Amino acid sequence: MLDTHADTILSLRDVEVTFPLRRGLFSKPGALHAVNRISLDVQRGEFISIVGESGCGKSTLAKTLLGLQPATAGTISINGKDLAAYSRKDLAHQVQPIFQDPYSSLNPRKSVASNIALPLILSENPPASEVRDRVREIMQMVSLPQRFEHTYPSQMSGGQRQRVAIARALITKPKILICDEPTSALDVSVQAQILNLLRDLSRRLNLTSIFISHDLSVVRHLTQRIAVMYLGRVVELGESEQVFNSPRHPYTQLLIRSILPPDPTHRLPTLVWDGGGPDPTNPPAGCHFNPRCRYAVDRCRVELPALVEADGQQVACHAWADPAKWRAAGGQIPQLS
């Protein structure tokens, strides 16, 4: 189903991450499927987004890609080599993170320069003069003035800190950048600065970027491909514009309808309360989205839909597996109204 492209840098096959759930002394230990059989190929230089609400497993996926959280099943390969086969230091040259919270992503006890230099020292341990030069070089690249070198994170604003975090991620010249909601804690005006910087750098350095976000509107501007996750599974995957213009999965449609544009003529849709966010420890049977889905039929409550190709997009929805048959059975095709 998924072709391994010649220039695939990162490849996920049926990746699963489960956490044991201990409910009580006498009950059976359950399992939380944070990431549930995800397969994905990322091309070199691609900017891909993973979108979903809290609890959908996107952050766990990020951790797994960073090697911080071992996958319970499936394989992840980077440059054709299994992630587990990389040593920590080699992996550091392949993948680097940018995290969400600029207030916790820098060590407050270290100066800006030593925060930035850390990956370099750990992986290459070059002489001090080289460290200094490379720190200055990378600081310039992210537009941090050199006088910030000896300041501490607590003296800086959120946007400045996030630049430090980007500099730190890039100092080892990694191939892949994993950005876990890097702007969600920032003000809009600063968010735009950071987004521009990220896009600019990934183009200039030919980085492969995986951008994780809960905000579809942020993602639309940046990325070439979008994967939408719901309760540990990818429910829709496709080219960015295509997903935006013709979302297939009811959940993607819901997400797009939830965007509030800065347009006073746009009125809030009247919607019935659908119970809100799902409980990842106790996902519903069948299609996980079925309790919130207005198109759901009996089949959706029993059978888990597979990810299928539909006009260049991939969708995990029974309605799109075979629309004609679905319609014939009295089903409605999900539409972005």
Place this chain on the structure above:
Amino acid sequence: MLQYFVKRLGIALLVVLTVSVISFGLLRLSGDLAQNLAGEGATPAQVDEIRVLYGLDRSMIAQYFDWAGSALKGDLGRSLFSNDPVFELITHRLPVTFTLAVSSLLLAICVALPLGVFAAVYRNSWIDRAALGLAVFGSAVPSFWFALVLIYVFGVQFRLLPISGSTTWAHFIMPTVTLSTMVMPQIMRLTRGGMIDALDADYVKMAWAKGLNPMAVFFKHALRNALLPVVSLAAVSLGFLLGGSVIVESVFSVNGIGSLAYESIKRADFPVVQSILFVLSFVYVVLTLLSDLINARIDPRIRLH
């Protein structure tokens, strides 16, 4: 909830068991009990006889299981010194110490809780400074010294209070006051800290925003949340007071478990010492379980854990 407590109970029992093994081993390190029993003038042959008579010639493990086996049946052995059953010695003395410890804890709570609440409510005011000053002084004054000063002032100079013994409630006043200074500062600080956190919490802002009066905000909304660590500390403190009353008991000649332990340590009466350590750790574990239960009453999040 039930499962949670079953698990806690299991760990608690394991803790008591470990404590008993450690104290048993520790005290056996201290040397040959038979030598002590026989006295200074005894010949080696006499010592050997005593060793056999008291069963001290067997292996440590056998002795431990022997002791632990009887301990389960409530028989903690006999004092080497007076030959009294240790269980009786302890049950005679425990009530005195328990009265002392509980009254000290109550006094400490009665003073520290309101003080902590008001210190937090009127942060940086004179009342806060006074409370913190009291806490700093209380945690710095050596209890034995404080006890002597009390004796001097109230016992000898003004003769308001009896100096020693544990016959009437009046006898307990000075020991209680002294002992409570050992835990009062901590409870005060913890209450204050918890209250400050609670008062800054959104739900307290919400309570103000609902127009509730200050007492309802402080005592209904803030204090109950601030109370969780205080309850745990109170349980730990009670355990600490039971084991830490030795100095106060000694100075005020209160014949409690502390002075029994002290006397027994001095004369190497290790079956008694070992059993006291065991009983106190058991009491401690029971107290912490109790505090968990109380906390579960206070905080539904624990209840539904």
Place this chain on the structure above:
Amino acid sequence: MSNAPAPLDNMDLPMPSPRQQSWMMAKHHVGLQIGALIVLVFTIWAVFAPFLAPADPYVQNLANRLAPMIWQDGGSWDHILGTDGFGRDLLSRLIWGTQVTMIVGFGAAFISGVVGTTLGMLGGYLGGKIDAAVIFLINVKLAMPGVLIALSLVSIFGGSLLSITIILSLLFWDRFAVVTRTATQQVRTREYIAAAECSGASKAWILFREILPNISNQIIVIGSLEMGIAILIEAALSFLGLGIQPPTPSWGILVSEARDTMFFKPHLIVIPGLAICILVIGINLLGDGIRDITEPQGRN
């Protein structure tokens, strides 16, 4: 105006550096200053005891027992605070006692700090079975009545400076462990830890280079509190006769020795008692002050 990289020359630093900020707060923190002053004075006493003490604290003169203080009838400049029950110079014993008291207090806090911090950090960072073991150890420690254990241990191993210090350090490691464990758990979730892990940092590097500096404030604060308590407990053990052994001039021993005469020569018991009290107050104020000026939530 919209070309990347965005112009940043007007970026300024709105905040003073952490060190400047702490220093600014210290300048207004009366408690910290008083505490620091007390600790400094006593430390000087302890370090320079050989030069400050007017007499050898061990030289006894049974013919000149319980000599009065200088401002009492019959007092003399030879013994400014008078002499004790063995005719030894009380002032000298008090000054040398500072050394003993501070060695025991600091030593016990230091050893227990090293032990407790190591356990707490390991439990907090590694989690799982190791954490469960650390929690169990802490529970066992808490369940043992500390003072009685200390008394028993002193009766077994004797009351040398070293053994008292080690025995006391057995009493205090748990609080370090509890605090560092919680603090480590908090710091562990910080994203810079994950960033360091992504850069290939070893566990040791993360524990000692990333986590430890960030919990060091709390360790210092606990350390100061425990040092105060260690001093009090050492004094109490000595008071009960199961602490530091005479003629070593520990303050607890000075109080203990003065018991027979407390109603008649109260200064013998008041002076060392106050010395303990003031030193511990100083240490506590210093610890509280350090926490106030270094804890992030203490700012603003």
Place this chain on the structure above:
Amino acid sequence: MNYWSRIMSAAGALMLVASPALAGPEDGTLTVALATPVEAVDIYMGPGPEVAMTANAVFNPLVAYDTGSQSYRGVIAESWTRIDDETIEFKLRPDLVFQDGSALDSEDVAYTINFIANPETRFRLKSRYSSLVGAEAVDPLTVRVATRGPFPMLMARMIGIPIYPSDSHSALGADYANWGRAPIGSGPYRVVGFDESTGIVMERWDGYQLGPLPEFKSITFRPLPDRQTQIAEMMAGRLDVIVASSPDQVAALTSMPGFEATIIPDMLVQYMYLDAAGRSGIEFFSDVRVRQAVFHAIDRDAIRNNIISGGTAVGELTRLCLPYQVGCPDGGSPLSYDPDLARSLLAEAGYPDGFDLQVSTWGPSRPIAEAVVGYLRAVGIRASVDALTLGAYRQKQVEGGLQALVSSYPYGGLPDTGVVVDFFFASPDRDYYGDPRLPALTAEANSILDEDRRAALFRETLDLVQDEAFILPISRDPAVILHTDAVSVDASPRGDVLFAQFSLFESFGTTPAILGWAD
């Protein structure tokens, strides 16, 4: 006069004017402090001075020792004869009864002796009685006591063996440890209240047959372990009698009106010995000059006069034994205080710069050890006190860990020098002298009954100890009774020694009790 002292004396004056002692002749009740709580009024279960003080008021032994005439005299026994080397026959006084009205006869004596000699009964320090084989009632007033081999110290031991009523004691069975909470004896006081916390209350037993009735209608023994608490209670008027534990306590209280101290001499012996045998791994004490140097360095007079309560009132101790003890040789001259000589002896022996030394001690000898250490430091020996609990001390002693010991001889009051040499030289645990002559001499002295030969052996032993500087007799240690002026204390030599300072309330024959009301 400083502020505190002024307050103090004001308080003292106020106290004495404002409220007279609660106890006193008015209600006939005497209140006595117990430095250690008494768990049972039973000397077998709790061998110790405080227990002895209470037990001796309730029980009587067969015989007592008259320190004045230095001879044994009968108490429950009327007379005694030696049947053979291993047996003595006691004739009891007729018509004696216990406090519960039951007859005191040979059955009770035999029962008591057999109880303590029984290898199955458990109590501490049982080896004291290990030379007793048992006793046998020949007729209601005759009892024979058998010993293991010739046992010259039997009479001395007998004064420490109170007689229990066979019926009530045996009824307790295995719970004999509870005996002391409701004991029944033949002494002048009955226990009417027993509480470990509040104390023991005794009432005069008007049926007492063995001597004049004591003056106090009742006595309360209050456990007060802390020294300053004892003083405070005394000053507050809630206590009549303390057995003083330090000269400062004595000086402090007697400086105030209304309090007196009475000294009863010769209770304990304070001594010091050094590890001449090298058991602890030090070798310097194997040189006699070093031992002499240590002993020369110590000013025994100053210690006695300043550190030992009542020390000013007693003479120098020249021997390890006390003068009233049977067979204690006179003479003896311990090494004089001469620090210069001590230094030169040390230099001569090759230790001009001294050495590190741990002076172990335990219990009440600690201040003496501290003073000794002070003197040793003055001659350049870097000594420190190693204060031990009883258990740790015994352990260290058995293991050979003592470098030097300052201690007291705890069986004071047993009137036989055999007890002394037995204590010091019989047990290998205590042998830090390394001289085989000492145990040999002791063994011989304690296995024969010939008093003259024994005295000669004792003299030889103690001379050897003095010449070789094995043990330094530091001081005789009196008991100082601190009391209000409502109480009188008769400290003259008397015929009722039995842990003498602690038999304050019993009287034998015509001699009244040591304590009484002042006129």
Place this chain on the structure above:
Amino acid sequence: MAYAYEACGEPILSVRNLEVSLKTSVGELKATRGISFDICPGETFAIVGESGCGKSISSMALMGLLPRIATARADRCVFDGQEILNLSRRKLSNIRGNTLSMIFQDPMTSLNPVYTIGDQLTEVFLRHGKGNRKQARERAVFLLERVGIKNAAERLGAYPHQLSGGLRQRVVIAMAMMCRPKLIIADEPTTALDVTVQMRTLALLAELQREFGLAIILITHDLGVVASLSDRVAVMYAGQIVETAPTRQLFADPTHPYTQGLIQCIPSYEPPNPDAELHTIPGMVPSLIGKQRGCAFRNRCSLAVDACGEGDEIALRELGEGHAYRCLQPHDALVANWRLLQGESA
């Protein structure tokens, strides 16, 4: 008058020149520098701005919930005919939760974890003497059902941690409605919620407002929220209102350079041009510590001139129909700038 757009008779809340300052270890921080506005009954008034602009602290000042280190003063602060800023604590508490209530940002922390939601709902009703316990319960059930919670009567016994974030915020909204308030201050009511939940919560607020005729002060940083919910809006920057207008007017004709930049920053406003940069506002918010001069935005403004740094503050310029802005530039120049910005991103 720029403060009120429509002649609504008596405004429910009228604020003039509200100043809040904080004492910090490094000096006095002027969190707001004289803000003024009126709120008419039944309207939704949005205050929008980035973090630190003083929007939240103003609402706290109105509620009398300022932290200890903060002090507030105002020329006038009249709610429902009563001056509330210097009211005694007792009188203020009679208003709070009664005619004036508040919704906090984080539903996870704004409910007391140790009491049931029923207890917390009825508490405010009983406090203000609106009826007895039974009536309080009935009202609570009614409101819970109204905010879309099923099995409302059962849910009264639930503890907050048993509810999801969206449900909790509904409980908080119901709680604010318990005493039929005239004005609700909603401080970032949906920021902590997931996007799908946010939309539904906002829709609920809009419904409730229509149904009960409430006035709402909506404090937010999200222009999307402003656009979909509010009638009028005030844009705050560094403690000042830099522009105020009816919502449609503001989006149609954003005048202040900051407002323009803010709107332009939002990523998805126009269909994207893959090669265009997002619009940014360079630099960062100035420190509010110490005395401020001139326009606070001048160091980030492309139109800044020397005069922007002079004087105590820039005067508010009226454009009519309740639209006013605080800038030295004439309206024409600003309109031109806006065109330029739009062209650039197109």
